[in-house]
Amino acid sequence: EIVLTQSPGTLSLSPGERATLSCRASQTVYSNSLAWYQQKPGQAPRLLINGASSRAPGIPDRFSGTGSGTDFTLTISRLEPEDFAVYFCQQYGTTPLTFGQGTKLEIK
Amino acid sequence: EVQLVESGGGLVQPGGSLRLSCAASGFTFSTVWMSWVRQAPGKGLEWVANIKEDGSDKYYVDSVKGRFTISRDNAKSSLYLQMNSLRAEDTAVYYCARGGYTYSLWGQGTLVTVSS
Numbered sequence: 001e002i003v004l005t006q007s008p009g010t011l012s013l014s015p016g017e018r019a020t021l022s023c024r025a026s027q028t029v030y031s032n033s034l035a036w037y038q039q040k041p042g043q044a045p046r047l048l049i050n051g052a053s054s055r056a057p058g059i060p061d062r063f064s065g066t067g068s069g070t071d072f073t074l075t076i077s078r079l080e081p082e083d084f085a086v087y088f089c090q091q092y093g094t095t096p097l098t099f100g101q102g103t104k105l106e107i108k
Numbered sequence: 109e110v111q112l113v114e115s116g117g118g119l120v121q122p123g124g125s126l127r128l129s130c131a132a133s134g135f136t137f138s139t140v141w142m143s144w145v146r147q148a149p150g151k152g153l154e155w156v157a158n159i160k161e162d163g164s165d166k167y168y169v170d171s172v173k174g175r176f177t178i179s180r181d182n183a184k185s186s187l188y189l190q191m192n193s194l195r196a197e198d199t200a201v202y203y204c205a206r207g208g209y210t211y212s213l214w215g216q217g218t219l220v221t222v223s224s
Contacts, residue, residue, distance in 0.1 A: 033209070035210045037153075037211075044203055044214035044215065044216060044217060045153065045203075045211070045214060046214075047210060047211060047212050050210045056212060057212075088152060088153055090153070090155075090210070092209035092210055095167055096155060096169045096170065097155040097158075097209065098155070099152055099153040099154065099155070100152070101152045102152050
């Protein structure tokens with residue numbers, strides 16, 4: 001099983017700042033099969049990025065994904081108030097499909 | 109409207125059974141893989157199972173193998189999860205999700221609580 005470790009656990013930033021979230025895999029993620037999701041309290045997750053760097057339809061271009069192999073990053077270029085949420089990475093190249101434990105992005 | 113609506117959650121005793129349902133609308137259900145993903149209270153996400161478009165292939169996380177069964181009825185645009193021999197650690201919100209590997213559409217979730 002591929003274990004995904006996200007860091008930091010909590011990130012405190014202000015609107016307008018840049019956010020950098022990390023996801024590290026315990027082994028190589030096959031074919032960069034890495035996705036990012038955003039989840040707000042009481043809501044289902046929303047797909048942001050798949051294939052490590054491809055934005056899902058309707059996702060603003062302030063969200064970008066980079067990385068390959070075992071190290072992946074989600075960057076939010078300029079934080080909007082609605083971006084404060086929990087973010088999860090997921091690998092889908094190998095079963096079982098696994099998720100990271102999440103990074104909480106909170107308002108400073 | 110494109111949506112997924114789960115039902116069937118509730119309180120069940122350890123060792124009991126529940127059947128979750130997910131009604132899909134607004135897209136061609138029979139052409140997509142479908143999945144169940146769960147989230148224990150205050151915790152992260154866990155993939156549970158997925159099923160191919162025609163139901164011919166099914167995959168499960170090890171912790172539910174032999175206890176849970178995923179199925180679908182394409183004529184009714186519905187997805188199901190039969191859960192037997194439930195344990196306390198199965199307590200979670202269960203989400204129905206469109207896709208076999210990444211999930212572009214989610215339901216609102218249904219809470220399953222396993223407790224005596």
